Amino acid sequence: MVTSSAHISIGHGGRDRLRMETGRKYANITTKMINLFLSMCEVCNSKRSKKKKGVVSKPILHNELK
Numbered sequence: 001m002v003t004s005s006a007h008i009s010i011g012h013g014g015r016d017r018l019r020m021e022t023g024r025k026y027a028n029i030t031t032k033m034i035n036l037f038l039s040m041c042e043v044c045n046s047k048r049s050k051k052k053k054g055v056v057s058k059p060i061l062h063n064e065l066k
Contacts, residue, residue, distance in 0.1 A: 002026060003037045012043050 006021040007013070013021075015034055022029045038044055 003029065003034065007037065007041065012041065012047070014038075 002025075003018065003022060007018055010017050010021050015031070015038060018034050018038070019029075019031060022034070
């Protein structure tokens with residue numbers, strides 16, 4: 001499959017990179033087709049579904065403030 005080999009060759013890059021890569025050789029691959037393909041890629045979905053950990057700051061409580 002054209003989109004699969006291009007997608008793997010660009011290292012599971014995003015929609016725009018895949019559109020540029022496939023557009024070099026093929027003119028009939030639409031953005032809608034690319035979005036559908038990317039929605040089914042397990043590697044990309046696992047990258048997207050990871051929640052990013054933010055910085056958690058808690059106040060330091062102390063009884064002896066002078």
